[in-house]
Amino acid sequence: KEAKANRKHTYxxxxxxxxxxxxxxxxxxxxxxxxxxxxxxxxxxxxxxENGELALGRNLLVAFMPWRGHNFEDAxxxxxxxxxxxxxxxxxxxxxxxDARDTKLGAEEITRDIPNVPEEVLANLDEDGIIRVGAExxxxxxxxxxxxxxxxxxxxxxxxxxxxxxxxxxxEVRDTSLKVPHGEQGKVIGVKVFRxxxxxxxxxxxxxxxxxxxxxxxxxxxxxxxxGRHGNKGVIAKVLPEEEMPFLPDGxxxxxxxxxxxxxxxxxxxxVLETHLGWAAAQGWEPFKGDSPAAVGVQxxxxxxxxxxxxxxxxEIMAILAHARTNRDGEKLVADDGKAVLYDGRSxxxxxxxxxxxxxxxxxxxxLVDEKIHARSTGPYSMITQQPLGGxxxxxxxxxxxxxxxxxxxxxxxxxxxxxxxxxxxxxxxxVKVYEAIxxxxxxxxxxxPESFRVLVKEMQSLCLNVEMLSAGEEVxxxxxxxxxxxxxxxxxxxxxxPERAEMA
Numbered sequence: 371k372e373a374k375a376n377r378k379h380t381y382x383x384x385x386x387x388x389x390x391x392x393x394x395x396x397x398x399x400x401x402x403x404x405x406x407x408x409x410x411x412x413x414x415x416x417x418x419x420e421n422g423e424l425a426l427g428r429n430l431l432v433a434f435m436p437w438r439g440h441n442f443e444d445a446x447x448x449x450x451x452x453x454x455x456x457x458x459x460x461x462x463x464x465x466x467x468x469d470a471r472d473t474k475l476g477a478e479e480i481t482r483d484i485p486n487v488p489e490e491v492l493a494n495l496d497e498d499g500i501i502r503v504g505a506e507x508x509x510x511x512x513x514x515x516x517x518x519x520x521x522x523x524x525x526x527x528x529x530x531x532x533x534x535x536x537x538x539x540x541x542e543v544r545d546t547s548l549k550v551p552h553g554e555q556g557k558v559i560g561v562k563v564f565r566x567x568x569x570x571x572x573x574x575x576x577x578x579x580x581x582x583x584x585x586x587x588x589x590x591x592x593x594x595x596x597x598g599r600h601g602n603k604g605v606i607a608k609v610l611p612e613e614e615m616p617f618l619p620d621g622x623x624x625x626x627x628x629x630x631x632x633x634x635x636x637x638x639x640x641x642v643l644e645t646h647l648g649w650a651a652a653q654g655w656e657p658f659k660g661d662s663p664a665a666v667g668v669q670x671x672x673x674x675x676x677x678x679x680x681x682x683x684x685x686e687i688m689a690i691l692a693h694a695r696t697n698r699d700g701e702k703l704v705a706d707d708g709k710a711v712l713y714d715g716r717s718x719x720x721x722x723x724x725x726x727x728x729x730x731x732x733x734x735x736x737x738l739v740d741e742k743i744h745a746r747s748t749g750p751y752s753m754i755t756q757q758p759l760g761g762x763x764x765x766x767x768x769x770x771x772x773x774x775x776x777x778x779x780x781x782x783x784x785x786x787x788x789x790x791x792x793x794x795x796x797x798x799x800x801x802v803k804v805y806e807a808i809x810x811x812x813x814x815x816x817x818x819x820p821e822s823f824r825v826l827v828k829e830m831q832s833l834c835l836n837v838e839m840l841s842a843g844e845e846v847x848x849x850x851x852x853x854x855x856x857x858x859x860x861x862x863x864x865x866x867x868x869p870e871r872a873e874m875a
Contacts, residue, residue, distance in 0.1 A: 383414055386463070386559055388583060391736050393417070394461035427733035428457055429652075430625040432645060433616055433712060434726040437627050445607035446596055447627040449615045457625075458590035458734045463559070463583050468514045468548035470578040475519035480578055484515045484545050499547075500580055501558050508555040513582045517543035548582070552765065553743065556586030593739025598730050600640040602632060614715040618703050618727070623715065626732060641730065646708040647674070647682055648729030650690040653704075658693045662686050670695060704728070748805065756796040756821035767794075792817035824848055 383397040395417045401407060412422030419425055430452070441447050452458050470478040482492060482499035492512060494505040499515030507513065520542050560583035564570040572579055590606065597603035615623040633642060651674040657667035664686055668674070676682045682690075692706045704710045709724035744762040751758055758767035770790050778787050793800045793814075800818040807814050819839075827848060830837045839846040 381413060386461075386585065388463040388465055389417075392462050392464055393736065394463050394585065396461075427731050429648065429729045430457075430732045431622070432626050432628055432728060432730045432732075433624045434628050434630040434633070434642075434645070435616070435712070435721070436629060436631075437616070440608045441604075441627055441629045442607075444604040444629065444632055446604040447608045447610055447615075448590065448596075448606055449623060449625050450609055450611050451623070452625060453589050453591070453609060456589065458594075458596075458732075460588050460734060461585060462588055462738075463585045464554060464556070466513055466548055466550075466582045466584065468516060468580050469572075469576045470516060471575045472577065473519060475521055477577060478516060478518045478546070479543075480514060480516050480580060482515050484512075484517060484547060485543060487512075487515075487545065498563075500561055500563065501582060503558050503561055505558045506556075507550050507558060507584060509550055509552050511550045512547050513550060513558075513584075514548040514580045516545075516547045518546040520544045548580070550584070553740070554584070554586070556584040559583050559585045588738055588740060590734065591739060593743070595735040595737040596626075597733050597735055598641050599644065599733075600638040601636070602628070602638060602641050603735065604628070604632070610715075612715075616712040616715055616721065616725070618710055618712065620697055620699065620701060620703060622703075624712075624727070626730075628730075630726075642708075642726065643682070643684075643687060645726060645728030645730055646687050646691060647676065648731070649704055649708070649727065650687070650694055652729050653697075654695045655690045656693045656695060658689055660689060662689065664690055667693070748801075751796075755825070756798050758795065770795075788817055792820050796821035819846070819848065 383399065384395055385397070387395040389395050397414045397416050399414045400421060401411075401413055407413065415421070436442070437447055448458075468480075470480045472478075480499050482495050482497060484492070484499075492499075492515065494501050494507070495512060495515055496502055501507065501513045560581075562581040564572060564579040564581075566572050566577050570579075590609075592606050592609055594606050595603060596606065612623050615625075616627070617623045628641075633639065651668070651672055652670060654668050654670035654672060655664075658665050664682070687708075688706065691704065691708055694702065694704065696702050704727055705724065707724075708726055708728065710727040712721050712725045712727070713719065714721060742762070746758070746765060746767050749758060749765045749767070760766040760769055775787065775791075778790075793804045797818045797820045800815070803815050806812075827837050827839070839848060
């Protein structure tokens, strides 16, 4: 029995691991050496716990009021204090993976020796071509260097010169390295390398696999999504300086402003009751007469809980607010009805009517604006339709659909429509010429015939219909793409024959 009591137990903690949602899973001990613990005691806090209790959000001082139209339609206004003090800041970990496999032309290789890449670009790569832990990386930076063999092609003048000087064939490889995707940045916190030669079980044809973890800190910003505990979600529309937020008579500025119109039609009155109860728990209340369990009174910032379907009744909340403790100046900031006189942070004048003020538990949702924002100038095109691909993952364009076209037709926006349906979409020759004209500073040429029209004509011809296109009585030749267009596009760095789902490097 004594030997059993003196046994040593070790509990390993997970540090900065990635969840499936890309959030940071970190465990930290809440006991210290010398503490006595028994069965059921909490030893460490996880990613969303505090002292063993679930802690997903923060208690914020809220006002239910419109503010210059910025919190219209479920929009939310927050104080800059939440940004400065990292109150709603979260850590996210992105995983990037690349493998080296056998191809028909030879094996791919993970290496630092990448053709035509300057040394300063590869400064953070080790001798194997893999990024070092601790490196700060941004969009387009190399994470893992990789080269892939390419087939025999016509030699460029540079390659002919190399062959003439060294008398050997230059390596026929292309750069297929892993780079940081567009719009991402952070610090490398983990590198894992799996090699078949070292006994790892990898998929068939894969010789080496590298996984990189990049951590980034995301402060709360406009466009991020917040939610309370009652389905009252919304998007941040404005981050106001603390001095411009409405404030209480003692000068305390609000943390967050919610629209009062989000309550009556949704009938989720729980958020209003939570506001009042949150204020009472923050201020504390004096004992009062009654048979309520709350009548005993509590100190300020006492942790309180109310059961789900058998919680605090309206009369209890009103009694608690009526007996709420005063601040250090002896003032009672919120009246018995849960409303307070607020002052405009810009003018210093009091608002016309009292405002519902209290504390609400606010959570930051995983829908972050940094992961949704997307813009494209030129990019990959579908091989079949020659139209831009869709979605951020494919670096695609914004879809201008049937109903959007009707909207522009209704307003007679002929030039905008012609651009959208030709040079911004599938007029292959036109878009190359327009890009060239913009680069050279020339006038933009007239749009041509969209590829979708050519496809329609070909489909009709496949049904044995003789379709001809006439312009001013003359037949227009619907010729296919010529080599000149491909050459011009290649010289401008545009790939006009991308596969249906392009792999963006």
